[in-house]
Amino acid sequence: MTSKNIFLKLAIALISVTIIILAGVLIVNSIQGKVNWVLIVILFAEASLLNSLIKTLQERK
Template sequence: MKSKNTLLKLAIAFIGITLLILAYIIIVDALQGHVNWVTLLVALAEGSLLSSLIKMLQDSVK
């Protein structure tokens, strides 16, 4: 069970970093006047996955 929690924490950290990078890209593109819908869609999917993994980690701790 402990190794599963460790893997979940690593996945959460990796996806969080990826989401921060995507947010930076989206902000820079928006400042330049471009809208990249694919990047926005990927960021939403990453956010949803991050939320699910955090909920899964919270449920496994209880």
């Protein structure tokens, strides 16, 4: 396994954790009746980045 693949997998893991944390914050805010549109946009951007990284990793295998 090359070092590029290791860094790619690390980036995927970190972004996944970030998405989980942001989704939790969004759920808590929704329960409290708050809608944070910036957080929703950030979640979509993170998900798009995660999708791109996963595709890149699949292409390298």
